[in-house]
Amino acid sequence: METSIDTRCVQGGWKPKTGEPRVLPIVQSTTFKYDSGEHMGKLFALEASGYFYSRLQNPTCDTVAAKICELEGGAAAMLTSSGQAANFFAIFNIAGAGDHIVTSAALYGGTSNLFTVTMKRMGIDFTLVDPDLPEVDLAKAFRPNTKAVFAETLSNPSLVVLDIEKFARLAHAHGVPLIVDNTFATPVNCRPFDFGADIVTHSTTKYMDGHAVQIGGAIVDSGAFDWMRHAARFPGLCAPDPSYHGIVYAERFGEAGYIMKAVAQLMRDLGSCAAPMNAFLLNLGLESLHLRMARHCANAQTIAERLESRADVAWVNYPGLPSSKHHALACKYMPRGTCGVIAFGLKGGRAFTEAFMDRLKLVAIVTHVADARTCILHPASHTHRQLSEAQLAEAGVPADLIRLSVGIEGVDDIFADIVQALEAARTA
Ligand SMILES: *Cc1c(COP(=O)(O)O)cnc(C)c1O
Numbered sequence: 001m002e003t004s005i006d007t008r009c010v011q012g013g014w015k016p017k018t019g020e021p022r023v024l025p026i027v028q029s030t031t032f033k034y035d036s037g038e039h040m041g042k043l044f045a046l047e048a049s050g051y052f053y054s055r056l057q058n059p060t061c062d063t064v065a066a067k068i069c070e071l072e073g074g075a076a077a078m079l080t081s082s083g084q085a086a087n088f089f090a091i092f093n094i095a096g097a098g099d100h101i102v103t104s105a106a107l108y109g110g111t112s113n114l115f116t117v118t119m120k121r122m123g124i125d126f127t128l129v130d131p132d133l134p135e136v137d138l139a140k141a142f143r144p145n146t147k148a149v150f151a152e153t154l155s156n157p158s159l160v161v162l163d164i165e166k167f168a169r170l171a172h173a174h175g176v177p178l179i180v181d182n183t184f185a186t187p188v189n190c191r192p193f194d195f196g197a198d199i200v201t202h203s204t205t206k207y208m209d210g211h212a213v214q215i216g217g218a219i220v221d222s223g224a225f226d227w228m229r230h231a232a233r234f235p236g237l238c239a240p241d242p243s244y245h246g247i248v249y250a251e252r253f254g255e256a257g258y259i260m261k262a263v264a265q266l267m268r269d270l271g272s273c274a275a276p277m278n279a280f281l282l283n284l285g286l287e288s289l290h291l292r293m294a295r296h297c298a299n300a301q302t303i304a305e306r307l308e309s310r311a312d313v314a315w316v317n318y319p320g321l322p323s324s325k326h327h328a329l330a331c332k333y334m335p336r337g338t339c340g341v342i343a344f345g346l347k348g349g350r351a352f353t354e355a356f357m358d359r360l361k362l363v364a365i366v367t368h369v370a371d372a373r374t375c376i377l378h379p380a381s382h383t384h385r386q387l388s389e390a391q392l393a394e395a396g397v398p399a400d401l402i403r404l405s406v407g408i409e410g411v412d413d414i415f416a417d418i419v420q421a422l423e424a425a426r427t428a
Contacts, residue, residue: 024063054273071187093266099145108181151180154338159318162333168196188336189338201219296339302411355428
């Protein structure tokens, strides 16, 4: 039976059989016992499925991955130790030295560094494109060695709503998959596979967890991209793997080939596995994701409207505001709402911005976003500090941008704190 996203948040993943624990058990074990050496040998050869070592697979982690897979409507999924690991694996699984990726320039600062500094050192080239450009202009970024297109469905912190169908058309016209980071929207508000995206990544550290208690990531594959049709471009999936006895992942595992390869090769060699305890905590967060997202969005909408009407506020960027450049795309791709994050700038420059932030009482300055408690950050001096002025502009992060992550407290309390801090900063 096809259930609603709300039911999947609560009951997806762990489906106990009679007499089993009602709540997802934490399998806190690195290893698993077998009665025969032959059985264990088959597991290592990927000829039988079963658990043997938690760096590769663990029942608690796999169950939570299965829930996220259900939420996204995918074919296969895996957890990683962080969102950074998820985005790295998602691309490195199909690209190596000499390859090229087209990516939206509207990126989270950590992803921008990962792509343009660290992965560049590995020999992978990234072309950053303005996601709002028309299709004909975006097509110019592709090269014969392009292996994927990457973008955030709702970018952190510039809040660009991706035209997913446009990006999917472009990627598919060039025979490559569209990989999207759906962290900010979450599957409650946006289901990228419905619009043609092929692979979804998450920093589960954010709304999915929602309580700021664990760092984690996830990769979900829709199973829709036909790797074998582009076999020459993706030899890692479509030609025999000598490190696994000549297995051809796309043939042997069908829709799960991409995820199986990422587990068998990348988890094996690079680690970055989720911890069972973290997966358990993430699962608790997922059980209320649908309720929290609705409240985050309702609170953020109210705060954005009230900020926009104030004389000391220079500008407000929230896709739920009709004044937003991305309002129409938000209505199309995220009809239930976007997220709780608002970007805004104050009149009065950097000194006033700092004075304002230092006077907040209920709203906390933290290097985090997307949890139950309202928090605030100045990306140009915090998360995006490594970027140059030009890179900041390219990522859509003006120097005066304040990132306000609206929580699920009482909305009048949040706004009252903002107002008292603005007044106190003005008279300081
Ligand atoms: C936070 C974040 C990441 C990185 O995730 P971590 O869990 O912190 O490693 C990646 N993408 C987006 C959009 C994020 O907000």
